[in-house]
Amino acid sequence: MVIRALSLVLATSVLYSPTAQTATLNIYTYPSFVAEWGPGPAIEKAFEETCQCDLNFIALGSSGDIHQRLRLEGDATEADLVLGLDTGTMEAARKTGLLAPHNTDLAPLSLPIEWQDELFVPYDWGYFAFVYDTEQLSEPPQSMEELINAPEDLKIIIQDPRTSTPGLGLLLWMRHIYGEQAPQKWQLLSNKILTTTKSWSDGYFSLFMNGEAPLILSYSTSPAYHMAIDKTDRYQAAKFQEGHYLQVEVAALVAASDQKELAREFLAFMLTPEFQSHIPLKNVMYPAIELGDAMPEVFDRLINPGTTRYFQPATVSANRRAWVDEWLDAMTR
Numbered sequence: 001m002v003i004r005a006l007s008l009v010l011a012t013s014v015l016y017s018p019t020a021q022t023a024t025l026n027i028y029t030y031p032s033f034v035a036e037w038g039p040g041p042a043i044e045k046a047f048e049e050t051c052q053c054d055l056n057f058i059a060l061g062s063s064g065d066i067h068q069r070l071r072l073e074g075d076a077t078e079a080d081l082v083l084g085l086d087t088g089t090m091e092a093a094r095k096t097g098l099l100a101p102h103n104t105d106l107a108p109l110s111l112p113i114e115w116q117d118e119l120f121v122p123y124d125w126g127y128f129a130f131v132y133d134t135e136q137l138s139e140p141p142q143s144m145e146e147l148i149n150a151p152e153d154l155k156i157i158i159q160d161p162r163t164s165t166p167g168l169g170l171l172l173w174m175r176h177i178y179g180e181q182a183p184q185k186w187q188l189l190s191n192k193i194l195t196t197t198k199s200w201s202d203g204y205f206s207l208f209m210n211g212e213a214p215l216i217l218s219y220s221t222s223p224a225y226h227m228a229i230d231k232t233d234r235y236q237a238a239k240f241q242e243g244h245y246l247q248v249e250v251a252a253l254v255a256a257s258d259q260k261e262l263a264r265e266f267l268a269f270m271l272t273p274e275f276q277s278h279i280p281l282k283n284v285m286y287p288a289i290e291l292g293d294a295m296p297e298v299f300d301r302l303i304n305p306g307t308t309r310y311f312q313p314a315t316v317s318a319n320r321r322a323w324v325d326e327w328l329d330a331m332t333r
Helices: 002-015 040-051 063-076 090-095 144-148 165-192 200-204 222-228 260-270 297-301 313-331
Strands: 024-029 054-059 081-086 120-133 156-159 193-197 215-219 235-237 244-254
Touching (some): 024 063, 156 165, 165 193, 165 200, 165 215, 165 244, 165 313, 222 235
Parallel strands (some): 024 081, 156 215
Antiparallel strands (some): 120 215, 120 235
């Protein structure tokens, strides 16, 4: 009896020992996701309430930075998951061979395109668009063609496709509309470009919000934040007749992870309202599942692109370098 009691005490002391390790799930992502105003903190709290684990977000940079860090670290990476790749970068990440099947039920997904992929799980999506300041520009361009042929005193801010996700999005948008004529169209558009910033935030907060230009490359969802949080209709997205280019953001399991079961739990958690409800106004994108009445009403007031522009990720991977080179050549002429 005494021995059994002593064994129970010892077992209990081990179970509740302060030195007992809690499983840690390391996730590479981008800074805005984990910012105080981003979705990361609320998602971390919600998941940790269910997993009895430590969710550790590691902020790097853009989706390209996440891919490069993973590629350079290889099997020695500390990441269990990468969150922040997108349809412009995921094929390059696939080719590294460093990712593992997610085994996630994708049935809850609600996207503008069909999605079946064994490695990548979407968590949000949106359209690239030019956001304009209504106090500077009362009649924005109604098409890409109209923007390209606008007077040269109409200035825009864009981002570099080599370092910025929206910058790459504009590159693909132009290519999808104009095909082989894209380089010539870039030359015409270059006369309207006030500056090309390294990142979206550099241009949006430092320049556009300070009135440096009336138009900036951003997302069709950007006005939702201003309407819901800033309580202003001042900033709106211009709807283009040619349609808008689609971006889908994704997460993936790292093959070298020693927390695969926990990582797959998180991937499944991504497609629940507990995760997705934080996307619309904290990541300012469309959720990857239907939220019904939980969807903020300001999203009903956004532009609805008539045409979805989209290249398959494999097409982007095969042509990205050549298309970037074309862009560089056009910008320097």
